[in-house]
Amino acid sequence: xxxxxxxxxxxxxxxxxxxxxxxxxxxxxxxxxxxxxxxxxxxxxxxxxxxxxxxxxxxxxxxxxxxxxxxxxxxxxxxxxxxxxxxxxxxxxxxxxxxxxxxxxxxxxxxxxxxxxxxxxxxxxxxxxxxxxxxxxxxxxxxxxxxxxxxxxxxxxxxxxxxxxxxxxxxxxxxxxxxxxxxxxxxxxxxxxxxxxxxxxxxxxxxxxxxx
Numbered sequence: 001x002x003x004x005x006x007x008x009x010x011x012x013x014x015x016x017x018x019x020x021x022x023x024x025x026x027x028x029x030x031x032x033x034x035x036x037x038x039x040x041x042x043x044x045x046x047x048x049x050x051x052x053x054x055x056x057x058x059x060x061x062x063x064x065x066x067x068x069x070x071x072x073x074x075x076x077x078x079x080x081x082x083x084x085x086x087x088x089x090x091x092x093x094x095x096x097x098x099x100x101x102x103x104x105x106x107x108x109x110x111x112x113x114x115x116x117x118x119x120x121x122x123x124x125x126x127x128x129x130x131x132x133x134x135x136x137x138x139x140x141x142x143x144x145x146x147x148x149x150x151x152x153x154x155x156x157x158x159x160x161x162x163x164x165x166x167x168x169x170x171x172x173x174x175x176x177x178x179x180x181x182x183x184x185x186x187x188x189x190x191x192x193x194x195x196x197x198x199x200x201x202x203x204x205x206x207x208x209x210x211x212x
Contacts, residue, residue: 097196105204141201
């Protein structure tokens with residue numbers, strides 16, 4: 001299944017203004033509305049596609065998220081397995097979460113050093129000598145991660161996951177209308193972002209780790 005380009009579906013470029021997108025959307029709805037095409041079996045499906053596209057690129061915040069997640073590299077037109085597309089999206093969300101928390105910890109060196117003292121103590125208890133024990137670091141990162149997440153950050157994450165879920169549905173990863181499948185998909189994407197946050201904390205800790 002080819003990747004769906006919401007801009008192309010609406011007949012606008014990626015540089016189109018919000019007003020141009022709104023005008024294109026209204027024109028398409030007028031042209032394709034089932035009431036104007038009573039003999040068309042595809043009219044309702046077409047309108048759903050148009051509405052789904054406009055819900056994303058017609059909203060400023062969602063559009064920015066879509067551009068970040070969908071256009072991270074040059075678009076590809078070849079047929080791609082939905083599992084491959086989902087794997088790519090999980091990697092993008094993981095990286096978004098990783099960069100977010102890593103940047104925060106890099107600005108709080110005092111906290112990083114305090115956490116390394118706790119990690120060093122736990123590592124010594126675990127194995128009797130000091131080293132960068134990844135499972136101990138990951139466990140501590142999971143414990144403290146939420147301390148750094150603000151409401152604003154959580155809202156940004158929810159927007160990214162929401163847009164990512166819509167993109168995956170449009171690619172056929174799960175069927176539109178399958179509420180259970182969509183919930184499971186959203187949970188999986190949220191987990192990828194959370195794993196990225198944990199990894200971001202761990203990466204910052206590793207950067208400042210010095211064996212004693």
